Amino acid sequence: MQLKSYYESLTDGTLKFQFLTSDNYIIESCVVFFWEKSSPINICVSSQVGCECSCSFCVTGYKRFVRNLSSSEIEKQVALIFEHSPHLRQYQFEITYMGTGEPLLNKENVFSSARSFSNNYLLLTRINVSSIFPNINITPDDILTVDKPVHFQYSLHFVSDDLRLKYFRKRLVPISAVLNKLNQLHDIAGTSFCLNYILFDQINDQSQDAKALIELICGLPTYIKISKYCPISFSNLKTSSNFEKFTQVLDLGGVHWKAFESKGTDIHAACGHLLSDIQF
Ligand code: SF4
Secondary structure (H helix, E strand, O other): OEEEEEEEOOOOOOEEEEEEOOOOOEEEEEEEOOHHHOOOEEEEEOOEEOOOOOOOOOHHHHOOOOEEOOHHHHHHHHHHHHHHOHHHHHOOEEEEEOOOOOHHHHHHHHHHHHHHHHHHOOOEEEEEEEEOOOOOOOOHHHHHOOOOOEEEEEEOOOOOHHHHHHHHOOOOOOHHHHHHHHHHHHHHHOOEEEEEEEEEOOOOOOHHHHHHHHHHHOOOOOOEEEEEOOOOOOOOOOEOOOHHHHHHHHHHOOOOEEEEOOOOHHHOOOOOOOOOOOOO
């Protein structure tokens, strides 16, 4: 695998790297900086060429699935990023499986690469696995064999299984079963988790949605990461203008939430925008 192209956002400094695999496919990784929160830098890696899922709000969901990436191809993304931009080596960083592909559909190679990252990078502080949960075949051993903390980001986005089926365009594990599983992994293996919730105009951004969300996570050791939708040309979904009202309801319900802002929109590095200018 080799580096093909490199982009730098003029608005927030986000970096995007395009790599060419040995069989001539393009995959992408990003480096995102959250200087304003003094957080570690975030290296977002891909786990598949294309994606087996077809989420309606994600560009990759409209591309065809080609294959899983091997563990060494996942590891190579980070190695090539540091080789190209050695100044990044001085920072603490997190690795996030949130590039193209659904990590839990390539679980063996994702966790194998996570073990390797944990063993090889002293400044790595955490591994994040972002998933829509097409399965819940994760064992405590998967987690306990990784030396760094593992954090799951559950891409929930809708509070009912029916709405999830409509917009993820794939039958997924029911919400209650995923939350049970994450809670179990938290108790047995010490994993932390949060729920990602993108606000879509008139679809999931009303007070009743916020109230349903409060009920869903009642008593769970988690928080909600709320983000605004960055529209893609393939979809009719729109950005919500109800952020303040929605989060006020969460505040009244005593729910812990954080705002998350997608970065690198000018270089197609924002969440759901990877591979925007690539055909396959
Ligand atoms: S959101 Fe994730 S799982 Fe869904 S199509 Fe995009 S890359 Fe695949």
